[in-house]
Each structure stands twice: as C-alpha cells, then as structure tokens.
Amino acid sequence: MTVFDELAGGLVVSCQPLPDDPDDPMRDPYVQARVAASVVRGGAVAVRANGIADIRAIRAAVDVPVIGLYKHGVDGVFITPTAAHAVDVAAAGAHIVAVDATDRPRPDGRAFADTVRALREHTDALILADVSTVEEGVAAVRAGADAVATTLSGYTPASPSTDGPDLTLVARLASALAVPVIAEGRYRDVGQIGQAFRAGAHSVVMGNAVTSPLWITRRLVPATRRVAG
Numbered sequence: 001m002t003v004f005d006e007l008a009g010g011l012v013v014s015c016q017p018l019p020d021d022p023d024d025p026m027r028d029p030y031v032q033a034r035v036a037a038s039v040v041r042g043g044a045v046a047v048r049a050n051g052i053a054d055i056r057a058i059r060a061a062v063d064v065p066v067i068g069l070y071k072h073g074v075d076g077v078f079i080t081p082t083a084a085h086a087v088d089v090a091a092a093g094a095h096i097v098a099v100d101a102t103d104r105p106r107p108d109g110r111a112f113a114d115t116v117r118a119l120r121e122h123t124d125a126l127i128l129a130d131v132s133t134v135e136e137g138v139a140a141v142r143a144g145a146d147a148v149a150t151t152l153s154g155y156t157p158a159s160p161s162t163d164g165p166d167l168t169l170v171a172r173l174a175s176a177l178a179v180p181v182i183a184e185g186r187y188r189d190v191g192q193i194g195q196a197f198r199a200g201a202h203s204v205v206m207g208n209a210v211t212s213p214l215w216i217t218r219r220l221v222p223a224t225r226r227v228a229g
C-alpha cells in the first residue's frame with residue numbers, strides 16, 4: 001500500500017496559478033489553499049501544487065495527498081529540475097514529488113536518477129516522473145520512479161502538439177509499465193476523463209479547466225459578441 005493507492009480511480013486537481021501570467025490574481029498561497037480545500041470537498045482524491053509556499057499552505061488546508069513540484073524557469077527542464085528543488089518540495093510537505101524525467105539536458109547537467117537518489121536518501125516522498133514519451137517513462141521507472149505522468153506530452157520537441165490530451169501516450173505507458181500511470185495535460189471534460197481511465201490511467205489530473213477563472217474566462221470570451229481587448 002502506497003500513497004498512490006489513495007489516488008486509484010480518482011480525480012486529482014492541479015491548483016496552480018497560470019504559469020504564463022505573472023499577474024494572475026490567483027497567485028497567492030492563501031487563495032490556492034482555499035481552491036484546494038474546495039476541490040477536495042468536491043471529491044478530488046489529491047491535489048497537485050507548485051512552489052514551496054503553495055505546497056505548505058495546501059498541506060495545512062487539506063487531508064489528501066499532495067503532489068508537489070517546483071517550477072524553475074520557463075524553458076527546457078523547468079518542473080523540479082534539480083535534486084535540491086526536489087528535496088525542498090518534499091520538505092515543504094509534499095507526499096509525492098513530481099519531477100521532469102524527459103530526455104533533455106537538465107540545468108545542472110545531472111540526471112533524473114540523481115534526483116531519485118537524493119529523494120530516497122533525504123525524504124520519504126514518492127516520486128512521480130513527468131514525461132512526454134513512452135521511452136522516457138520506461139527509463140524513468142528503471143531509474144526508480146514510483147509512477148509516471150503524461151504531463152509533458154505536447155511541451156517537448158519529442159512529443160506531438162495537440163489541443164486535447166495525449167490519450168495514446170496513456171495507453172502505451174499503461175501497457176509498457178507496471179507502475180501507476182497518471183493522465184495529465186489538457187484534460188477539459190468528463191468524456192476525456194473516461195477515455196483516460198479506459199486507456200489504463202490510474203488517475204486523471206485536471207488543472208486550469210477546474211482551478212483557473214482566468215484561463216476559463218479567456219476561453220469563453222471570444223465566443224461572446226463583445227470580445228475583450
């Protein structure tokens with residue numbers, strides 16, 4: 001029995017401000033903690049959160065597992081890019097640490113396996129490998145990841161760029177691996193959640209479609225007669 005068993009068959013909600021808008025008014029640990037409490041009240045089995053302050057605030061506000069990450073920079077490997085970031089995320093209270101496990105150079109020149117080693121040595125946290133291809137998922141599990149997520153499909157040169165989620169990657173990872181496969185990235189509706197579970201997902205993560213009024217409104221406004229400038 002691991003923390004991942006608590007996520008089985010459930011919806012995980014990613015409670016993060018919009019990464020590409022530094023002025024997102026939701027960029028506030030208190031606000032993100034209230035959002036997290038709301039989604040848990042609605043039935044979310046876990047929460048995904050970025051940054052030390054948000055992880056701490058959310059840990060204090062909810063009693064479900066927290067998947068923590070540390071976004072550093074915007075290009076290349078930016079999700080928990082180094083072992084030091086990963087250990088800080090665990091120290092902030094994350095039960096699971098999400099780490100970029102793509103096949104791209106990391107800012108400190110080290111390997112994903114070094115982050116796995118550091119987390120095992122210094123923390124009890126489980127390790128979620130954020131990947132963009134099947135090959136990366138297989139390599140991440142060989143390096144010691146406890147689970148993999150499709151988070152980075154669509155955001156690396158090696159993966160297809162699509163409007164919707166990468167359900168093919170969910171299916172391919174689920175048949176290649178014995179660890180939980182988490183479906184994440186551009187899930188927007190109930191139908192896509194069902195498709196992910198049928199493809200073999202252990203759980204599904206939804207982010208902006210649930211937790212970002214800014215993102216949701218920006219999608220709706222172009223359909224109105226008075227388009228905001």
Ligand SMILES: CC(=O)N[C@H](C=O)[C@@H](O)[C@H](O)[C@H](O)COP(=O)(O)O
Nearest residue numbers: 014019155185186187206207208209
């Ligand atoms: C690529 C990247 O940086 N993904 C991040 C991962 O933590 C977040 O910015 C995403 O918003 C979230 O994971 C899921 O959100 P959505 O369900 O809106 O795709």
